[in-house]
Amino acid sequence: MDDLSWTAGLTKEQAGRYSRQVLVQDFGVNGQKNASTSKVLIIGAGGLGCPTATYLAGAGIGTIGIVDYDTVSLDNLHRQVAHREQAVGTSKVESLKIMLNSLNSSIKIITHEATLNSKCAMEIVKLYDIVCDCSDNAATRYLINDVCVLLDKPLVSGSALRWDGQLTVYHYGKEGPCYRCLFPSPPDPSTVTNCSEGGVLGPVVGVIGSMQALEVLKMVAGLPCSFAGKLFLYDGRSGSTRTIVLRKRSPRCAVCGDEPSITAPIDYELFCGAGAHDKIERIWLLEQNERVSVEEYRDIRRIARPLLIDTRPPIEFEIAHLPEATNITLNDLSKLDSAQITEKLKLNATENDQKKDLFVICHRGNDSQRAVKIIKEKGNFEFLSVRDVSGGYDEWATKVNPNFPVY
Numbered sequence: 557m558d559d560l561s562w563t564a565g566l567t568k569e570q571a572g573r574y575s576r577q578v579l580v581q582d583f584g585v586n587g588q589k590n591a592s593t594s595k596v597l598i599i600g601a602g603g604l605g606c607p608t609a610t611y612l613a614g615a616g617i618g619t620i621g622i623v624d625y626d627t628v629s630l631d632n633l634h635r636q637v638a639h640r641e642q643a644v645g646t647s648k649v650e651s652l653k654i655m656l657n658s659l660n661s662s663i664k665i666i667t668h669e670a671t672l673n674s675k676c677a678m679e680i681v682k683l684y685d686i687v688c689d690c691s692d693n694a695a696t697r698y699l700i701n702d703v704c705v706l707l708d709k710p711l712v713s714g715s716a717l718r719w720d721g722q723l724t725v726y727h728y729g730k731e732g733p734c735y736r737c738l739f740p741s742p743p744d745p746s747t748v749t750n751c752s753e754g755g756v757l758g759p760v761v762g763v764i765g766s767m768q769a770l771e772v773l774k775m776v777a778g779l780p781c782s783f784a785g786k787l788f789l790y791d792g793r794s795g796s797t798r799t800i801v802l803r804k805r806s807p808r809c810a811v812c813g814d815e816p817s818i819t820a821p822i823d824y825e826l827f828c829g830a831g832a833h834d835k836i837e838r839i840w841l842l843e844q845n846e847r848v849s850v851e852e853y854r855d856i857r858r859i860a861r862p863l864l865i866d867t868r869p870p871i872e873f874e875i876a877h878l879p880e881a882t883n884i885t886l887n888d889l890s891k892l893d894s895a896q897i898t899e900k901l902k903l904n905a906t907e908n909d910q911k912k913d914l915f916v917i918c919h920r921g922n923d924s925q926r927a928v929k930i931i932k933e934k935g936n937f938e939f940l941s942v943r944d945v946s947g948g949y950d951e952w953a954t955k956v957n958p959n960f961p962v963y
């Protein structure tokens with residue numbers, strides 16, 4: 557009788573090494589066997605890539621590919637925990653490979669010391685089953701997204717800045733949106749910042765990178781992903797988390813829509829504009845008390861359906877309003893209690909258990925400020941934040957949608 561007949565397909569070495577995760581219900585022997593034949597690509601060997609790769613190597617993912625063009629610098633070490641002082645000045649992919657090999661010599665590590673760009677991305681990505689975006693700039697995010705759609709690969713995407721982190725799984729399951737469905741056009745460089753400007757705390761990238769690894773392990777075990785079609789937000793400062801249900805795939809998306817115009821990688825530096833490199837989107841990282849500009853509100857409603865109160869008189873509401881708006885005048889707002897306001901907003905049944913951000917809009921941005929004050933004074937409100945849209949419908953018509961009727 558050989559070893560395999562009584563270890564249900566795991567070798568003696570595997571059964572011993574991975575026993576503590578094989579014992580986990582729903583992961584089990586099947587998850588472990590799948591892990592050993594899976595090929596996962598990690599793009600970016602930095603703050604997110606280090607923890608993601610480390611946990612995947614520890615878990616026994618059979619083949620791990622790493623792409624990065626950069627060298628380790630001293631100011632990387634506080635968060636890029638796989639790199640050591642002696643690696644400063646040397647290639648990040650080599651430094652990470654050395655660490656992963658020392659953790660688990662039974663897996664294969666493939667290094668791609670290169671800038672992932674339109675020329676090489678298809679050739680590299682097609683070698684793998686699952687892709688982790690651990691990069692830090694808009695051009696690379698669009699590139700990875702498009703290539704994953706074109707090659708039909710699931711994409712586990714993370715980002716982090718200052719105290720905050722985000723995670724989502726794109727292009728997994730038929731209805732899930734891709735990055736481009738949510739952000740058809742690149743962020744305005746003036747509204748974004750990066751870690752070298754804004755800073756980032758090491759444990760925040762540790763949390764998000766670890767979660768990226770966990771989503772990969774669920775995929776290889778054939779379990780549902782927790783964040784396909786959802787955006788996980790982590791505020792490390794307050795310790796709070798929330799999960800937003802994202803919009804479904806857009807039939808008009810340029811890459812995954814019904815009639816895609818992008819059928820091969822494009823020029824992403826050009827698409828994102830000069831200076832887009834090393835940028836990270838700032839959406840959802842707004843301070844709680846900030847008013848939102850009409851452009852910010854436009855970006856927020858692109859990725860989720862927000863709750864919106866429109867305080868204008870009913871006759872003006874009838875002329876035109878945003879589809880998500882509920883009409884509650886200032887007068888009515890002052891008479892209603894918090895529960896009645898919530899009831900009027902008719903929280904979406906599938907998101908009932910989730911707290912949401914509430915926005916208020918009016919004609920020019922004056923009443924909306926009063927409304928925010930009134931709602932906050934009531935206390936006990938059910939919302940994560942209450943903010944108004946600065947400039948109201950007037951600015952919406954000038955800066956976002958020139959077809960919106962002005963009166």
Ligand SMILES: Nc1ncnc2c1ncn2[C@@H]1O[C@H](COP(=O)(O)OP(=O)(O)OP(=O)(O)O)[C@@H](O)[C@H]1O
Pocket residue numbers: 599600601602603604623624625626631632636648670671672673690691692693696750751752
């Ligand atoms: N197109 C790309 N091809 C290959 N690697 C990339 C690409 N875009 C970003 N990266 C890599 O992704 C990693 C992101 O890591 P991280 O966000 O921690 O920032 P960093 O560039 O190492 O540090 P800092 O922003 O502090 O200078 C970096 O190592 C970067 O070189």
